[in-house]
Amino acid sequence: MRIDVITIFPELFDAFVRTSLVGRAAADGLLEIAVHDLRAHTDDPHRSVDDEPYGGGGGMVMTAPPWLAAVAAVAAGGSPWRILLSPQGRTLDDAKVRELARRPHLLLLCGRYEGIDERVAQTVVDEEISIGDYVLAGGELAAMVLIEAVSRWIPGVVGLPDSVESDSFGRGLLDHPHYTRPRVVAGLAVPEVLLSGDHRAIAEWRRAEALRRTRARRPDLLAGGAKSCKTSGEEG
Numbered sequence: 020m021r022i023d024v025i026t027i028f029p030e031l032f033d034a035f036v037r038t039s040l041v042g043r044a045a046a047d048g049l050l051e052i053a054v055h056d057l058r059a060h061t062d063d064p065h066r067s068v069d070d071e072p073y074g075g076g077g078g079m080v081m082t083a084p085p086w087l088a089a090v091a092a093v094a095a096g097g098s099p100w101r102i103l104l105s106p107q108g109r110t111l112d113d114a115k116v117r118e119l120a121r122r123p124h125l126l127l128l129c130g131r132y133e134g135i136d137e138r139v140a141q142t143v144v145d146e147e148i149s150i151g152d153y154v155l156a157g158g159e160l161a162a163m164v165l166i167e168a169v170s171r172w173i174p175g176v177v178g179l180p181d182s183v184e185s186d187s188f189g190r191g192l193l194d195h196p197h198y199t200r201p202r203v204v205a206g207l208a209v210p211e212v213l214l215s216g217d218h219r220a221i222a223e224w225r226r227a228e229a230l231r232r233t234r235a236r237r238p239d240l241l242a243g244g245a246k247s248c249k250t251s252g253e254e255g
């Protein structure tokens with residue numbers, strides 16, 4: 020999978036593209052990430068990318084010409100699915116992450132200031148995506164969230180493929196609680212069933228816990244109906 024990113028702060032991605040899951044995926048050749056500086060596509064001596072908003076009001080707006088030039092240059096020779104990260108987009112969720120993970124090439128546009136001139140979204144963007152109903156200073160962190168979430172679905176990136184499948188939202192449920200050594204923490208012991216070695220009972224307890232938590236914390240998820248799937252180790 021290839022992911023291109025256009026931003027005025029390419030340095031924000033330096034560590035991200037070399038670290039942890041995304042870094043490993045890139046090192047293993049399962050993922051190709053290229054980060055491009057928008058200012059390299061300006062043609063004025065000040066390399067400016069913003070201007071005053073028509074209609075007045077506070078703040079600055081990113082001008083369209085550098086974006087049109089940058090997207091054309093970065094997309095040349097390919098047909099990437101072009102995503103603008105913005106609060107006006109559809110909210111990213113598990114279903115959208117899985118859909119994007121099936122695409123061979125993404126191009127992510129990261130805005131700054133009050134936003135980008137609307138003609139960019141109207142002409143060189145296929146989809147607007149938001150990571151949540153709050154306002155960031157820029158789209159870069161949203162792009163990183165999307166890249167990491169999507170990367171986990173690239174075959175071979177996550178060691179235990181079915182752990183991706185059986186992860187939380189895949190089943191429409193929140194995850195069950197997890198425990199590890201030491202046995203007692205702050206006077207709280209590990210649930211006995213997890214020490215029983217009875218895998219059927221353990222799987223049943225985990226499912227019941229996932230259901231209980233989902234009912235308590237995210238009943239909206241149940242509206243979609245918990246998908247009955249077998250998590251790894253859960254017998255018939």
Ligand code: 4FV
Binds near residue numbers: 104131132135153155
């Ligand atoms: C955002 C979000 C977000 C809005 C103005 C960047 C900022 C600034 N992007 N999900 N929430 N973007 O807040 O994706 O240009």
